Amino acid sequence: MIPFDFDYYQPASIQKAVEWFQLLHKRGKNPMYYAGGTEIITWARTNSIHPGAVIDLKAIPECHVMEIQNDKLVIGACVSLSALSTANLFPLLSETAQGVADQTARNKITLGGNIAGKIHFREAVLPLLLANSKVIIAGIQGVKEASIHQVFTQQLRLEPDEFLVQTVTDRSYLSSPYVHYKKRQIGKIGYPLVTIAALKKNNRIHTAYSGVCSFPFRSFEIEQVFNESSIPLAVRIEQAMSKLPAPVITNAEGSAAYRKFVLKQTMADAIQTLERG
Template identity: 65%
Template sequence: MIPFNFEYYKPSSIPEAVELFRQLYAQGKNPMYFSGGTEIITWARMNAIRPGAVIDLKSIPECNVIQFQINHLVIGSCVPLSMLTTVNLFPLLSETAQGAADQTARNKITFGGNICGRIYYREAVLPLLLSNSRMLIAGLKGMREVSIHHVFVQQMRLESGEFLVQMITDREYLALPYVHVKKRQIGNVGYPLVTLAALKKDHQIRTAYSGVCAFPFRSIEMEQVLNDPMLSIEAKVDQAIDKLPAPVLTNTEGSAGYRKFVLKHTLIETLSLLEGK
């Protein structure tokens, strides 16, 4: 149960949503956008957030598309994670989304909600980082389309009043050789120790990670080492791990030392699978 009252709005267009935010913000109601709402409910129950109004984006047509537009795959921010797997237009994204939660939760969690969330993992962003996807963002200043690398830096960096509308990925990335590995402490239950997504393009392996550090990331420095033809696989992996962008997590799922051990063997497995493709 959420321990406070709030106003609920469900606009049917992007301009209506943005205007609602402007009005509610001016009234001091601390409005928030949401799509699936699962994470907002969790944080609200913990009194970690306290919006006076919420703006539900699920009735906006542009936020619900999943289709090809010429040479691009366009996915709306309100598309449920389960739909990504069902439609399966981007196999690496489908596998990554499928591993993010159980089926019941994936029916509620949206693509945009996962990417814009506060929890460490946000695994759905990994294929987008690898494929240099672009983000269509709406806000008080209008619409803007930007590279994911400009707006997702450890987390989504949206300005006040902005929301994510769509993710756009070039078609050439959808059929590339890929690997997705998710390692948990026990079986298929609980948060991951390591989630790794990888693509191979133009003979170069790209990797992105979740669960290793306190945020999902792709590291160009790590990729340069992993693609060094002069190094053995083990040397590549050892040197790449030395270039992690932040301290390795220690939490209830596992210690930093154990995570590094799992990451090392996951990377060896990934390189072995992709180097011959």
């Protein structure tokens, strides 16, 4: 149960959502946008956030699109992870989404909610980073398109008045050879130690990671090392480990030392599989 009251709004258009945000902000309501709402509910129950108003984006048609448009895959921010997996228009994204939480939770968790969340895994962003996807963002200044690399650095960096409307991915990435590994300490239960998503495009391997550091990431420096095929794989992996963007985390799932061990093994599996393909 959420231990405080708040106002609820469900606009039917992008323009109306932004207008409501402006008005509620002027009234001192500390408004928040939400798509799936699972994480916001969790934080609110623990008194970690206190919005005076929430703006539900699920009635906005553009946020529910999931189709190919002019050789681009367009996915609305309010599309659930379950719907993504079922449609399977971008197999790597579908497989990654299917590994998030359990089926009941995936029915509620949305693509936008997962990407914009505060929990450090946010795995759904990994295929989008690999595919150099674009994002459509709405705010007081209007609707704009940007590279995901411009707005996602450790987390989705939007202005308070902005929200994610859609992701746009070039169709050529949808059929690229890929691998996805999610390593847990025990079976298929609990948070992961390491998640790696990787694909091969134009004979080059691209990799992205979650669970390793305190944020999901793609490292172009690591990719440069991995694509030096004249160097033995074991040497490449050691070099890649030195280029991680932040310290490897220690948490209830495993120590940094154990996580590094798992990461190295998983890197080897990913590179070997894609180099053979």
